[in-house]
Amino acid sequence: MKSVNLSNYLPILQWGRTYNQATLVNDLVAAVIVTIMLIPQSLAYALLAGLPAEMGLYASIIPIALYAIFGTSRALAVGPVAVVSLMTAAAIGKIALPGTSEYVIAAITLAFLSGIFLLLMGVLKLGFLANFLSHPVIAGFITASGIIIAASQLKHILGIQANGHNLLELVVSLIENAVDANWFTVGIGVTATVFLFWARKGIKPLLLKLGVPVWFARIGAKVGPVFAVAATILVVWLYDLGARGVALVGDVPQGLPPLTIPSFSQELWVSLIGSAVLISVIGFVESISVAQTLAAKKRLRINPDQELIGLGSANIGAAFSGGFPVTGGFSRSVVNFDAGADTPAAGAYTAVGLALASLFLTPLIYFLPKATLAATIIVAVLSLVDFSILKKTWAYSKADFIAVLATILITLGFGVELGVSAGVVISVLIHLYKSSKPHMAVVGQVPGSEHYRNVLRHEVITHPNIITVRIDESLYFANARFLEDAIYNLVANKDEVKHVILLCSAVNAIDMSALESIEAINERLVDLGISFHLSEVKGPVMDRLMRASFQEHLSGEIYLSQHQAVLELSKACLKNNCK
Template sequence: MIPRPVARYLPILKWGVEYTREALTNDLVAAAIVTIMLIPQSLAYALLAGLPPEAGIYASIVPIILYAVFGTSSSLAVGPVAVVSLMTAAAIGDVAQSGTAGYATAALTLAMLSGGFLLLLGVFRLGFLANFLSHPVIAGFITASGLIIAASQLKHILGIPAEGHNLFELLRSLALHITELNPITLIIGAAATAFLFWVRKGLKPLLIAAGLNRRLADVAAKAGPVLAVAVTTLIVGGLRLDAQGVDIVGTVPQGLPPFTMPDFSSDLLLKLIGPAILISIIGFVESISVAQTLAAKKRQRIDPDQELIGLGAANVGAAFTGGYPVTGGFARSVVNFDAGAETPAAGAFTAVGLAIAAMALTPLIYYLPTATLAATIIVAVLSLVDLGILKRAWDYSKADFAAVSATILVTLGFGVELGVTTGVALSVLIHLFKTSRPHMAVVGRVPGTEHYRNVLRHNVITDPHILTVRVDESLYFANARYLEDRLYDMVAQRDDLRHVILMCPAVNEIDMSALESLEAINERLAALGVQFHLSEVKGPVMDRLESTHFLEHLTGEVFLSQHQAMRELSEHGAEARPAEALSNQHA
């Protein structure tokens, strides 16, 4: 029997002991397919991060194995991904020059910090923090990142130098150098891009028409980039186009991932901790979304806190084996799932495949043009761009539209980090703003029922001595004074008022500020000779009110139901005025 805490932190002990021969076969097949897909992708994302191509391969070996030990998803494929690569480039570009040893070390340090932060979140079970990234912010951020990444790769397609961390810097830099473009590079890059787009859209139907089954056709189409890599490498190598100015990958060291050491100088750590936190959270959100989507299809469950530990371990692994920050990638995980991966072992086998590639295949890609890798990236990231989110958000709610459009614009204009930060801050502000002016309705009884509805929407019965106001929000500091103001306004418009009932079925909390306001309302209504009552107060809210002196000071009562409140108060009112006088305001 494995002790519980050990089993919790080592999910491998659970699925490992149940591992079957059939699962092994399925995992091996999936691993072979994912390996083929990952070789060009890893090289390409390393290029995007400004690192040597082998860093991408290294980042896909040990991290995958560590995730297989600590992670809970059977389908997630961990490694370099587009958005995190872009964020890595932005973060370490600020502290070192691309191509230097310091740059690669900064990437290791970033991976270590990110891994450490993820582990911390996991151990303290703080995975819910990722929930503060709202859907509009994530969608806006991914779309804008996709555009920036695509723009950043245009220089490889055009064969010109260009720099910049936001869309405008990149486009201006491209425009400045456009006269230097290399026509051969452009032909290779444009052809590869066109081919890869066609593979995505056109190859699958063709393969299906040719008799291949749908799933296999799907997987085969994913091997398109490998074909593009092979063909363009052969052409460039055969014609020695590198002598014509076509940029090639060149010598990639052969061998297993090296043991590397991050830089622990406090100066660098301080500079990178902010970006590391952001990369961790973004990476976690991307990873957990994919993992949960795929798990749902198999009716499996993902443990978000254990996922943090799996991803944290993967990043720490990347830091010590020549990699850079990694996370669970969308495209590769879907391929892994479609190819039939059954357990995290599939990931481990992928790592073995990539290790073999790192040892044996790197000389073969000497002539691989960077334009082909850029084409792979462009095609991959443009599929993430979803400008339709703007329209959908606009139609659904202007607040969500504000969040998504601000995130897109700030990300495009000022880079990834500021974009996400702005999006999150704006989402929180918008939420506070919305809840700071809650919907409040004067309600009356629907004739013949015990239901109480908005007098403006329904034909209801009210009592001229009684004002019932339903407030549709928890009462807390941001809306406490608004409640006071609105209530005083409503009371000021009525003469002959004897009772005010605050109907609270939607009040899930009353914080201390709101309690102060309720006390102020009670006091001020008392000065006007009006009793203040509450109705339909929820259990937990009532428990808390009972711990204070509020109920002693309350001039009125707390009624379990609104109907009971009206029955009792109208009867009292009836002493002065016959019950028949109940007026129907709308009749």
């Protein structure tokens, strides 16, 4: 009986064996820095999701600790992120009004459903399903989402009421309510936004001039929001701006995350399940991209299926501790990595730091302006906006350009859920379109070698009695008919052709539909007096053909190499005087 290696399912058992004092110090330093960064960030993303501020902290405590146990990345910092927070607001906003208990319960239930879905994907090893979202489409979706998120936060910068699920609705609502702007709020919001944009590039040179170490200056540039939070809290408190109409975070309950139970209402589950799947997929794609990038810098590896289990556990933890859907965040993970985190234990220490903040620092947040949190969100998400992807895809692939443009326009025009759904569908359709019309080439022998290349690209040797077709794609139901038509067109009205060779060096699989098409090609060519041959068939493909008794009905032969096929068939033609 094969024994189960628990360390495959509990990565903590792997890195925990080598944990030492030096690693502890590195992880503690990283945890302190990330905790300082996460406090305003967590509050801001709760605001973006339309939830009470404390839920942002709650979503950053238990989930981080659970990921430290089950996740495989040593630098990934799990918690609320901008895109997932926006998708959360879009999903539960259709069910309940922000500020109500039903809204909060829907957010908790959404985290639970996302966690269950991620866990199932991990246990069933379905991480590959995330590949159905192409990277250009993801880039387009994140760009459009960044614009919507930034636009949605302008109401807090202006101190007005505005709403909408897409860019057009938001812009119209902002314009209609702009006359009600609170100028104290505008002053705080604009100042904080300008400072945060400057801080991204200005703090580091300033700190270096002051003689601080390079690593500290690099980290200092990442925690600009902390300075903005402290300064605006002080200004609001000193000048009592809350009494002048500046919206404040207000009372935030002190204490550790409460025990919460998601709803098991069938009606609510049906309403949320589609959104949970989309949030899970988007969150996983974002998380695994960050984790793999950071792991590569230390020559470590990430297990995508175990990452699904880690993220699933984190989301279930969020559901039972008053949080909402979470995933691995790019900015906080980079800060964690740059600060020297050696193991996922840094995340566990961050959870302890945030728990202490929830216990002792929440009274200080009372005077925090919502405009400051909005500025934090705007500056963070605008860094995700990248229209250069349109130029790149236009130059490289028109099909990818259409996919990216369509995803951006649909997301901006109809909202994030329809945008990401369209992105998935478009990605799949583009794959089917490309693979349904694979590149095919008639090839000939490169003089003085045994290599065979496209007759349209190279000076090659060909034989009038032999046509060799190379297909650069696996054969399946979507391109089987395309292959048939292409071969029939090549031999039409060419009486001198006696042999057709299908060069299969790029064919990794042949499904049943394609097999039937190949058999039909064989029969059709036999009727025309032409023998049909295959060359360079890969082992696994050959095994399937043998099981189907394909070779028994083949009019020609299956050759180990293309050169062998041409030599033998050309000799046969000379011997038989083919004309």
